[in-house]
Amino acid sequence: MVDLLVIGGGTAGMVGARTAASLGARVLLAERDRTGGDCLWTGCVPSKALLAAADAAAGARTAGRFGVDAGEVTVDFGRVRAHVRAAIEHIRPVDSREALEAAGVQVEAAEAVLTGPGTATVGGRGVRFGRALLATGAAPALPPVDGLAEARPLTSETVWDDLTELPARLAVLGGGPIGCELGQAFARLGSAVTVVDGADRLLTEEPAEASAVVTAALRRDGVTVCTGSGVTAVRDGALRLADGSAVPFDRLLVAVGRRPRTADLGCAAAGVELRGDGTVVVDGALRTTNPRIWAAGDLTGHPQFTHTAGVHGSLAATNALLGLSRQVDPVVPRVTYTSPEVASVGLPPERGVTVRRVGHGHVDRAVTDGATDGFTTLVLDRRRRVVGATAVGPRAGEVLGELTLAVRERLTTTDLAGTTHAYPTYSGAAWDAAVDDVRARLAGPVLGRVLRAAVRLRAQRSAR
Ligand SMILES: Cc1cc2nc3c(=O)[nH]c(=O)nc-3n(C[C@H](O)[C@H](O)[C@H](O)COP(=O)(O)OP(=O)(O)OC[C@H]3O[C@@H](n4cnc5c(N)ncnc54)[C@H](O)[C@@H]3O)c2cc1C
Numbered sequence: 321m322v323d324l325l326v327i328g329g330g331t332a333g334m335v336g337a338r339t340a341a342s343l344g345a346r347v348l349l350a351e352r353d354r355t356g357g358d359c360l361w362t363g364c365v366p367s368k369a370l371l372a373a374a375d376a377a378a379g380a381r382t383a384g385r386f387g388v389d390a391g392e393v394t395v396d397f398g399r400v401r402a403h404v405r406a407a408i409e410h411i412r413p414v415d416s417r418e419a420l421e422a423a424g425v426q427v428e429a430a431e432a433v434l435t436g437p438g439t440a441t442v443g444g445r446g447v448r449f450g451r452a453l454l455a456t457g458a459a460p461a462l463p464p465v466d467g468l469a470e471a472r473p474l475t476s477e478t479v480w481d482d483l484t485e486l487p488a489r490l491a492v493l494g495g496g497p498i499g500c501e502l503g504q505a506f507a508r509l510g511s512a513v514t515v516v517d518g519a520d521r522l523l524t525e526e527p528a529e530a531s532a533v534v535t536a537a538l539r540r541d542g543v544t545v546c547t548g549s550g551v552t553a554v555r556d557g558a559l560r561l562a563d564g565s566a567v568p569f570d571r572l573l574v575a576v577g578r579r580p581r582t583a584d585l586g587c588a589a590a591g592v593e594l595r596g597d598g599t600v601v602v603d604g605a606l607r608t609t610n611p612r613i614w615a616a617g618d619l620t621g622h623p624q625f626t627h628t629a630g631v632h633g634s635l636a637a638t639n640a641l642l643g644l645s646r647q648v649d650p651v652v653p654r655v656t657y658t659s660p661e662v663a664s665v666g667l668p669p670e671r672g673v674t675v676r677r678v679g680h681g682h683v684d685r686a687v688t689d690g691a692t693d694g695f696t697t698l699v700l701d702r703r704r705r706v707v708g709a710t711a712v713g714p715r716a717g718e719v720l721g722e723l724t725l726a727v728r729e730r731l732t733t734t735d736l737a738g739t740t741h742a743y744p745t746y747s748g749a750a751w752d753a754a755v756d757d758v759r760a761r762l763a764g765p766v767l768g769r770v771l772r773a774a775v776r777l778r779a780q781r782s783a784r
């Protein structure tokens with residue numbers, strides 16, 4: 321009998337298991353593949369390492385605009401892949417079985433399947449648990465398109481090992497975060513990339529203006545962007561689009577979303593209800609419909625991010641072991657690491673009472689960097705509290721911490737405006753937006769009249 325059975329050794333499972341062990345619980349973590357999960361092996365780490373190589377190529381190619389000539393840029397894809405592997409290797413020990421065991425977690429390299437409300441098999445062996453945490457993540461979805469399987473498409477799971485040479489022509493199906501990040505990376509490394517998305521624009525989760533800036537940036541990098549036309553078939557080495565056009569490719573990468581890994585988990589036997597799309601039904605405290613079982617990470621239907629998986633894994637383990645009902649934080653920041661980056665948090669512009677926008681043509685750091693195509697917006701409620709924000713530009717992800725804190729702590733534009741920001745920084749754009757808002761209020765009909773009267777009064781007094 322274990323206090324907590326954790327199924328899945330990705331971010332949610334590892335953080336949940338460590339939290340539980342630190343509370344003194346007997347924890348068994350079952351991982352059927354590699355501890356570290358998608359983030360380490362096939363997600364964040366390799367994709368950001370690839371983007372770093374791609375940025376270096378793009379930077380060298382465009383250095384002439386600063387008067388710096390780097391000569392002809394050549395890409396050795398073998399060495400790019402070595403850089404990606406080295407980044408994984410550097411981080412791997414932190415997520416290793418040994419590190420988990422040192423933290424007090426018992427690790428089984430085996431598949432777990434629920435067999436009843438308080439029982440499971442781990443590698444075929446029966447296990448009884450007091451509590452369980454489901455953290456089996458999600459896997460790339462393949463749409464039911466004629467001829468797709470025969471085209472041996474790459475996915476975010478296979479691209480890192482299977483793609484040993486840079487394809488001359490790469491078609492990317494799906495223009496979400498994965499399609500945009502990897503599409504831009506491969507274009508900058510030298511492939512002729514076409515990104516195809518059935519929706520009418522890329523990055524549909526983001527404000528339309530952010531999506532437009534990224535689309536323009538991808539086009540500048542040579543990416544062909546085809547939106548608004550679904551794929552009807554894959555035939556003769558080409559995507560066939562609904563509008564009758566064809567996108568020929570040497571390799572095809574599919575990035576049309578991710579499906580929870582719940583099909584073979586034994587949820588029905590354990591009384592864990594699933595939604596139609598396979599995600600696990602959880603309440604606000606991450607408890608499933610089985611009161612002994614919690615779930616965290618990509619399988620829950622919450623936003624699929626590593627930070628969400630980690631925070632939820634810890635929350636679920638704490639709730640499970642201490643009998644608490646702490647609720648998930650609704651404020652979830654997100655960053656798409658294209659160039660420029662897109663960073664967002666909170667409500668979108670259309671749900672605010674006021675939106676303050678600063679174009680990066682007015683941000684001195686963006687001017688000195690020659691990167692003025694971005695912008696920063698603050699979304700405000702009636703009481704001038706920051707309820708949402710978007711930043712598009714270099715290092716936008718680094719600016720997002722402050723904006724997330726502002727949304728979470730319900731800070732007002734007066735709070736932000738009254739906080740000195742270093743010059744010249746991109747975070748200065750959020751400061752400027754807040755200052756604009758405070759100034760607009762000071763110049764408004766009521767406050768403006770009061771202030772003007774106060775200044776006149778003081779002037780009259782000092783003239784006496
Ligand atoms: C290309 C790409 C780039 C990304 N970039 C970012 C980024 O920059 N920032 C960000 O925040 N997020 C990013 N993500 C998303 C992020 O990787 C995921 O949200 C996160 O890894 C989810 O963690 P998890 O613990 O829920 O699932 P996973 O990491 O998928 O872990 C689940 C684990 O469970 C195991 N498992 C499954 N079933 C069983 C079973 N029955 N028994 C035992 N083990 C089982 C699996 O082998 C797996 O190791 C990216 C994803 C991709 C694909």
Ligand SMILES: NC(=O)c1ccc[n+]([C@@H]2O[C@H](COP(=O)([O-])OP(=O)(O)OC[C@H]3O[C@@H](n4cnc5c(N)ncnc54)[C@H](O)[C@@H]3O)[C@@H](O)[C@H]2O)c1
Nearest residue numbers: 463494495496497498499517518519575576577624655656
């Ligand atoms: N920087 C990050 O934090 C980061 C990076 C990569 C992935 N992720 C996570 O991984 C998740 C999955 O990413 P994703 O990009 O695969 O999925 P996604 O769901 O975010 O985007 C998929 C895109 O594919 C399009 N699409 C769906 N079916 C299609 C079809 N049949 N034909 C053409 N287009 C189609 C959709 O319109 C959408 O734009 C993301 O939601 C995100 O949570 C995060």
